[in-house]
Amino acid sequence: MSMIFFACVVRVRDGLPLSASTDFHFNQDFLECRKKLKALSSVLARYPSRGTAKGRDLSIHFLSSGEIACMAICSSSYSTIMAFCFLEELQWEFAASYDTTSISLASRPYAFLEFDNAIQKVKHRFNYMSGSAMKVSWEKVEGELRLQPPVQLKLEDAELMNGMANGGHAGIEYKGVFVIFPSMERVTPLGILSLVLNIMCAALNLIRGVHLAEHSFQEDYEGIGNVVAFFLPFLACVFQCYLYLFYSSTRKVKTFVLLFSVCLCNIYLYGLRNLWQIAFHIGVASLSSYQILTRQLMEKQPDCGV
Missing domain, CATH: 3.30.450.50 (Longin domain)
Structure with missing residues (x-):
């Protein structure tokens, strides 16, 4: 019927x-x-x-x-x-x-x-x-x-x-x-701030990395390690934004790997960056990591028998 x-x-x-x-x-x-x-x-x-x-x-x-x-x-x-x-x-x-x-x-x-x-x-x-x-x-x-x-x-x-x-x-x-x-919880104001700061850090790393790469290629690839140390945090910042916005399996492991990469690269760049700059980049990465780990999947709504 x-x-x-x-x-x-x-x-x-x-x-x-x-x-x-x-x-x-x-x-x-x-x-x-x-x-x-x-x-x-x-x-x-x-x-x-x-x-x-x-x-x-x-x-x-x-x-x-x-x-x-x-x-x-x-x-x-x-x-x-x-x-x-x-x-x-x-x-x-x-x-x-x-x-x-x-x-x-x-x-x-x-x-x-x-x-x-x-x-x-x-x-x-x-x-x-x-x-x-x-x-x-x-x-x-x-x-x-x-x-x-x-x-x-x-x-x-x-x-x-x-x-x-x-x-x-x-x-x-x-x-x-x-x-x-998978449905994630709502983006919080602090989460939006972490995204903005992460994008800013990514842009700074990319600009410094490209600028340094131009000089390195002109000088027989001297300082190529510093170039890599700028590009890795750039990629890490991008992936941190992705992990915050979208659900991913083993996100906790990925988050800690990205945070460790940012910390290690910034310590390596000591001399090209002062302590305040290093602290800022590591602080932003830490804030982003915290936001990623605290943003959970949305709880399944009960059916209430209807």
Whole structure:
């Protein structure tokens, strides 16, 4: 039977579920599709505003606008146009009920669970209403989909489940490339400061290294060790920025190796740099290392049984 089985509203930036229909379906295919929807919701910010993940029996549709996204699980035979008409109306209802401030400040899953009543009403109407009964909305959405077709996603069962098992991070195959996106905690003001200082140190090392290299090449490669001692901290600063912004395996070991490299190279450069300059570069590297080690993966949000 062609129908909408499940719908939810999530926050785009972090996938936090704000509300959902409380229908209970115990079909295994549906439960698997729910897991895929949950994984997909955590990476919606990476995709265009409309998307569809087609399955053999069930499909996931999503529509995002501003801070919120509406998602639905429908039977694969259900009209795509009808599905997006449903999501548009659901999105309008939610936006009319809650302001952006309350959405931004929501900290717990399903903070607006009472919106389930509105979801049920809209879902019931769309499940038992033909496309001809909503001609205006149908034509509008049909035109929009023709101009901007929804992105087509392919959710691979085994790969997606593996991604979710590894700390609840989503894995999506998009245009033939499978990627796992671990979610990190928010960047802090101190973290931003460490990034700015790191970029400044990297630039100083690069400029001094290039300038010294020009003279070294003119003098039969004398002082090549100093050139290397400038370029290594430059690379270390770049990698420290990367480690702070993106999750990486064995990041603790990498962080200490980079810090050790910066310290060793700056000590080697004593003479070309005074003690204050050396202390500044080592201090920035230490601050960056601390920020890398204290920025953790975002905790998996509980499902709360909805």
